Amino acid sequence: MQFGRLASARVVDLSLTLSERLPGTWPGHMSFAHHNWNWFAEVEGPTGKTRSAAPYQTNFIVIDEHCGTHFDAPTHFVPPEGSGLPYASELGDETGDRVPVEELMGPAAVVDVRSLAGEGKPGISPFIEPGHVEAWEREHGALREGEVVLFRTGWDRFYVEGEEGRGYMEGALVTGDLPGWPAPSPQCVLYLHERGVKTIGIDAPSIGSAHDGVPVHQEGLSRGMRYVEILTNLGELPARGAFFVFLPLKIAGSSGGPGRAIAFLPG
Structure with missing residues (x-):
């Protein structure tokens, strides 16, 4: 193992600060x-x-387990076997403490979709579609199995105190007068799964859209995918070349949980 390369790497903090004055809590939680x-x-x-x-x-x-920079374990949206509920499977027993930490890290593929940030409608998110990922692949090469796809939406600019912070979640989810963040469609998540991508991250409140966040969670988490949400500083990473790491709190029986996300860049 080349510890020298790791010791000389630059560390980029991809986590947002938690505070009662910042909009890191999902409305209603x-x-x-x-x-x-x-x-x-x-x-x-x-x-x-x-x-x-x-x-x-x-x-x-x-x-809340899904406050601030955090991840979703399969059991967040996948019921346990025997429950008789839709999407129930053995993954319903894969709580946050049982998710292998090595599956929450990997070479980062940063997909810039900031152009979508102005296309949302009040209470509605614009979708990141497979075509957006395919366009990135034409420029940077095909996605590889085990890569972590990080969607850079630029939405973290709304993670601030005061009135401007309403643009992060409240305006889309509560009052419905502000647009939702860019979010991958279920078809996009299925495309990434077919490419061998297991972990997806985003610098927005959720992988799910503001207007219909359930389907994309069900489709991905039921296939064993992991979602890391409420990231920041993705603009400091190249399209390829960084190594992403998310280490959550190990909470027994959790549906996911908060933690620290970082990336290593070659020194």
Whole structure:
């Protein structure tokens, strides 16, 4: 193993920051919360006196499994065998802690679809179709089995505090007055699966569209694909040449979970 090459590689952080003031929580799910439990000394705060059992700081968090930069395990949309529900299979038992971490990493193929970002309608996402991927392949070569396809939509520019942050999720999903993010169609995901791609990432709130996100999750996750969502900084990666890694929290029985996404670039 060539550890020297790894040691000299540049690391690009592809994860977004979690904060109650940032739009990382899916509307209607448990809101992200981060609060102090113990501080270095007792101090008066907005909710009263902060306890201090010893001179150290620790905080606690409340978080939905699909908040911030996270991944979807098959069981997020695939029911277990014997449930009698559509798409039920043995993959319904593949919880987040059972997904092999080596399947959440690989050579990155960054597909730039920012041109679609202005084509959405209020509450509706424009679809990334197989033709968009085929156009990328004509320029950069055919996708290879084991590559991780990362869709660069540019939607992470809306991951900000305040009114502008409504453009990330709220405007499309809650009020319906703003356009949805570019998202792969079910046909696009099936095309990638046929190419041997197992993991897909996106710098938008979801692989699913704002107006109909269920089918693309069912089609991909039922085939054992993995989705990494709410990425950022994909513009720092070349179309090919980076190595993508996502390491989720290992939560028993989870439907996926938050984690840290990075990419290695040759030094």
